[in-house]
Amino acid sequence: MLIGYARPSVEDPECQHQLMLLKNFGCTKIYVEMHASPKNRLQLENLLEQAEDGSQLVVARLYTFADSTRQLVELLNILETKKTTFFSIHENIDTNNEKEYPFIKILSYLSDFQSDAISEKTKAGLSLAKEKGVVSGRPRKADKNVKKAIELYESKQFTLAEIKEKTGISRSTLYRYLEN
Numbered sequence: 001m002l003i004g005y006a007r008p009s010v011e012d013p014e015c016q017h018q019l020m021l022l023k024n025f026g027c028t029k030i031y032v033e034m035h036a037s038p039k040n041r042l043q044l045e046n047l048l049e050q051a052e053d054g055s056q057l058v059v060a061r062l063y064t065f066a067d068s069t070r071q072l073v074e075l076l077n078i079l080e081t082k083k084t085t086f087f088s089i090h091e092n093i094d095t096n097n098e099k100e101y102p103f104i105k106i107l108s109y110l111s112d113f114q115s116d117a118i119s120e121k122t123k124a125g126l127s128l129a130k131e132k133g134v135v136s137g138r139p140r141k142a143d144k145n146v147k148k149a150i151e152l153y154e155s156k157q158f159t160l161a162e163i164k165e166k167t168g169i170s171r172s173t174l175y176r177y178l179e180n
Contacts, residue, residue, distance in 0.1 A: 001055045003084075004030035005047055007064050018060040021089055025058050038067040048075075053083040061090040069111040076104045149174050 004022030006015040015032050022030050029050075031043040044065075051057065057079060059065045065088070066072035076095065079086055085096035095103050126136060149169035152158045160171045169177075 001029065001052075002027045002058055003047060003051065003055055004058050005032075005044065005065060006030060006060065007033040007041070007044075008036040009064065010036075012060075018064065021060045022058055025087075025089060027058055044075075048078055048082075051079060051082045051084040055082075056085045056087055056096060058087045058089065060088075062088050062093070069107065069114055073104065073108050073111050076107065080104060145169055146173075146177050150177060153178070 002025065004019075004025070004027030006018035006022060008015055012018055013036075019030065019032070031047045033041055033043045047057070057065075062072065065086075066075055076086055080095075085094070087094045087096070093103055129136065145167045146169060149163050149167040152163045152166065153160075153174060158166070160174070163174065164170055
């Protein structure tokens with residue numbers, strides 16, 4: 001069975017173009033989202049529940065189906081476990097006709113590569129900032145405020161709320177300094 005899936009987009013807010021493509025492709029059942037948001041995609045959830053062995057999911061474009069490479073990999077893996085194939089009309093991607101290089105496997109490698117590249121760039125940027133003397137993280141509290149907060153705490157005449165009000169040092173920060 002050919003199952004279609006459509007979701008509104010900027011170019012096709014009413015899904016008219018997608019519906020035409022899916023019907024012309026021969027989809028007998030079409031799930032249409034009411035919104036373009038990546039959250040609360042109820043029709044996609046229904047589709048994934050109804051997908052069965054031997055079915056093929058058809059979409060007009062990849063971005064109709066997934067919002068990121070990682071999500072695309074996850075959704076294709078779900079379809080694979082349900083023995084449902086996938087076809088994207090615009091990109092002409094058919095997971096049913098894979099020979100040596102399965103699309104899901106290649107996509108998974110690309111997704112991992114994308115994550116690794118972002119991670120490496122982040123690490124390099126943090127390292128470079130550290131070499132330049134830039135301190136990452138939350139700014140430290142002024143030493144005089146910390147000393148005053150400790151004195152007030154040790155005097156046992158003030159509550160933690162009063163100490164925070166007078167010094168700006170929170171209870172957890174005060175306790176952290178007291179441990180050291």
